[in-house]
Amino acid sequence: MxxxxxxxxxxxAIPVGLVLALTAVFYIWNSDNTILFQSYGSQFFSAIENYGLLAIPLFILVGELMNEGGLTQRLIQFARVFFGGVRGGLAYINLLANMMMAAILGSAVAQIAIMSQAMVPEMEKEGYDKTVATSVTASAGILGAIIPPSMMFVIFGVLAQVSIGNMFVAGLIPGILLGLGMLVVIFFIGLKNPYPKGQWLTPKEALKATLNAIPALLIPVVIILGILLGITTPTESAGVACLIALLVGLFGYKELKISTLPALLKRTVISTSTVVFLIAAAGVFGWTITYEQIPEKVAMWITASTNNPIVFLFLVCALLMAIGTVLDGIAALILVVPILLPIATMNYGIDTYHFGVIICIVLVLGLLTPPVGSGLFVASSITGIKPGKLFIGLLPFLLVVSLIVCLLVIFPVLTTGLI
Incomplete structure (x- = not known):
């Protein structure tokens, strides 16, 4: 029932956070264990009593400060230095800029929204097909959920009670592989439908673009090196990145205005509240399914099907692809980790970081697949391309991502090698 x-x-179509909270209430009432209501409130809040979660609002704030402060445009111009004169250079620039943005924003949907506004009109102006331009932008946007810092990695680290810094490190090689895979797709699309010819920046323009980008590039350097070298925690690195983005926007590029900060902070609070409420509600929901011994029952069913960890991972990937088409990635992550992670680690001996990276990548594919596909619909609404047409344009990119997931399943060292 x-x-x-x-x-x-x-x-x-009730918000997922409310669905989880209300379902937990109904379970307690229906099971006649009404004494559990006394623990409901404490379980609700205990799910968010974790220092690591503080990184979420800070990374959201970094993205807002970058967008308002002009850092995004400097990174795009910097990417022109490397691919500006190549045929189809703007498509490669789009991908490279997305990879640099992914090392800052940590949110795929936010990245897709920002880059769709910045890159698609520019590509269309230079003669690119609008569907191709939107497909490249939306597919590259999912790197924001994989290349550190990743909001999904933060949440997984909290749920799994493992080092968020190590999760970021585990995502480095997969993130680079995804970027290279998408680069190959862009190349082959260009063979079928030749891209417009690019134009190299002059030495003077290239030098100016590089110098202008240095302050913006400090942010991913501070975040990633701080974590890798053990100087800062992910939360501390996010705080430092916020300070850099604020100072660069106000005094470096001088595009960030004091008057815009209240609205910027309001957007950050709203976005953070949505995510944190979802985590809190999922904590209560996870408490009830644990009380009902659902993880143990699922484990018995799966282990009866196979004792091979690779087969298990492929079964999980198939299940999560189906879940990802109807649930937001973060919501799905919060739902499945309490159930599947104990099975993966205890029954199959799968490394926690290996498992975390794989499920995060698989779930992020749901951002670009109907019927929910928040990233798909964000790109569609901004650029005016119909979701169905855009999804067809995304298929080659989704196929490559799926192939890379298969590699990660078979070769765990690709995720655990740097830890």
């Missing part, structure tokens, strides 16, 4: 209530609430 509890499952029916959960599915009905989801079908009514």
């Amino acid at each position: 509890t499952l029916v209530i959960f599915l009905v609430l989801m079908a009514l």
Whole structure:
């Protein structure tokens, strides 16, 4: 009956956080264990009593400060130094700029929104097909959920109670592989439909673009090196990155205005509240499914099907691809980690970081697949390309991402090698 209530609430398009909280309430009431109501509030808040979660609002704030402070445009111009004169250079610039932005924003949807506004009109102006331009932008945007710092990695680290810094390190090689895979796709699309010819920047323009980008490039350097060298925690590096973005926007590029800060902070608070409430509600939901011994029951069912860890991971990937088409990636992550992680580690001996990177990549594919696909619809609404047409344009990129996931499943060293 509890499952029916959960599915009905989801079908009514009620926000996922409320669905999880209400389902937990119904379970307690329906099971006659009403004494559990006394623990409901404490369970709700204990889910967010974690220092690591402080990184979420800070990374959201970094993205807002960058966008308002003109750092995004400097990174795009810097990418022109490397690919400006190549045929189809703007497509490669788009990808490179997305990889640099991914090392700062940590949110795929935010990145897709920002880059769709910045890159698609520019590519269309230079003669690129609008669908191709949007497909490149949206697919490259999912790197924001994989290349550190990643909001999904932060949440997984909190749920799994493992080092968020190590999660970031585990995502480095997969993030680079995804970027290279997308670069190959862009190359082959260009063979079928020749891109417009690019134009190299003059030495003077290239030098200016590089110098202008240095302050913006300090942010990913501070975040990643601070974590890798053990100088800062992910939360501390996010705080330092916020300070750099604020100072560069105000006094370096002088595009960030004091008058815009209240609205900027309000957007940060709203975005943070949505994510944190979802985590809190999922904490209560996870508490009830643990009380009902659902993870143990699922473990018995899966282990009866296979005792091979690679087969198990492929089964999990297939399941999560299906879940990702109807649930937001973060919501799905919060739902499945309490159930699947104990099975992966205890029954199959799979490394926690290996498992975390794989499920985060698989779930982020749901951002670009119907019927929910928040990243798909964000790009569609900004550029005016119909979601169905855009999804067809995204298929080659989704295929390459799926192939890279297969590599990660078979070769765990690609995720654990740097830890």
